[in-house]
């Protein structure tokens with residue numbers, strides 16, 4: 143048996159008393175509202191026949207820890223003796239990327255300190271041969287510490303991603319009480335419609351919270367697309383100061399988005415495994431080589447800058463590979479490589495190519511927004527139509543009319559800029575971190 147130490151959680155014994163959570167506060171001198179352990183409840187409405195199920199969950203000290211791999215500053219490490227995944231707040235830059243990568247919602251962002259904090263497996267207790275405080279204080283034995291069978295299929299509520307969390311669940315039969323989709327046929331008296339739904343559940347990733355990332359990646363796409371156009375003769379000249387301004391603004395936006403802006407220099411430490419560190423490094427490489435190439439007119443630097451730009455965009459896309467998508471197309475309309483290609487086509491005067499990319503992007507946008515179920519907000523619908531009008535209908539009309547008249551050309555770029563920015567911002571409403579399954583929705587109930 144492939145085994146290690148870890149948590150064992152018995153769904154049939156947990157009564158949701160929060161004793162484990164309070165023990166964690168006491169042991170680690172942490173203070174509410176941040177809690178390193180969380181108690182999730184299914185069926186908060188306490189509907190009969192559906193069960194009333196609780197789940198106590200914290201960091202599960204995954205052997206293939208995605209938080210550790212994603213962190214750009216190397217703030218995470220693993221204690222090879224106890225297996226604890228430890229977070230070092232002194233190395234944390236407060237980018238919150240680990241909160242995207244962890245499917246258990248274990249890393250908690252402390253707004254006041256600007257850094258992450260999380261369960262440390264009670265590592266000092268483990269080293270003394272004791273058990274964690276939370277398992278010791280569970281009165282029913284629902285949460286215990288012991289030998290975890292890593293070959294056992296991950297049970298109810300636990301991610302199926304191959305990250306090897308140190309947890310076994312037992313008595314998963316409670317699953318029988320968890321309806322997966324439509325429960326209209328459950329026969330619960332007094333209710334004519336009961337459905338488990340994720341609609342309306344807010345994600346920690348959304349346009350409002352992530353607008354600095356939206357702007358940084360959007361400006362980056364424009365810079366790369368424009369720089370790519372420099373390798374073809376017909377390119378539209380952009381002044382050097384515009385390039386410097388765009389680069390400076392996007393760099394500043396990305397730094398001040400951090401909880402610890404003064405520690406931004408640590409963001410490239412974990413180049414080995416973190417796509418975010420690679421993104422930041424490749425942006426720096428692109429901006430620096432492009433700047434020198436523009437000043438010196440060096441062809442070799444132009445080529446290096448173009449490759450670095452592509453690398454930067456690939457890294458951006460890989461950063462988003464850790465989150466769950468609410469759409470199911472392979473690429474999405476705000477993909478930065480597509481966006482940069484559109485700006486390349488515009489600046490290089492390749493209007494046929496521009497038209498083709500705008501058509502593809504608009505089709506992908508429709509597919510994305512039509513699929514995403516939370517798109518019930520009238521404002522979003524209006525903004526989505528605006529994006530299509532400015533980014534598809536008007537450009538087609540303008541290009542068909544005559545794109546070579548100067549002021550028409552300027553109008554075209556303004557429309558495309560606004561449409562593409564809307565698309566990029568809305569994209570953040572369509573992704574979400576993975577969270578413990580079945581506890582992330584709500585019951586939609588209609589009484590008869």
Ligand code: SF4
Pocket residue numbers: 165166167169170178179200201260261262263264274275276277
């Ligand atoms: S192992 Fe220790 S730090 Fe982690 S949740 Fe339990 S009490 Fe808190």
Ligand code: SF4
Pocket residue numbers: 200201202203204207208209210227243244245246247248249260307
């Ligand atoms: S549970 Fe989350 S925070 Fe803990 S090791 Fe796994 S990915 Fe990292």
Ligand code: SF4
Pocket residue numbers: 212213214215216217218229233234235236237238239240241249257258
């Ligand atoms: S630097 Fe970012 S990814 Fe690393 S621990 Fe801090 S918030 Fe998480």
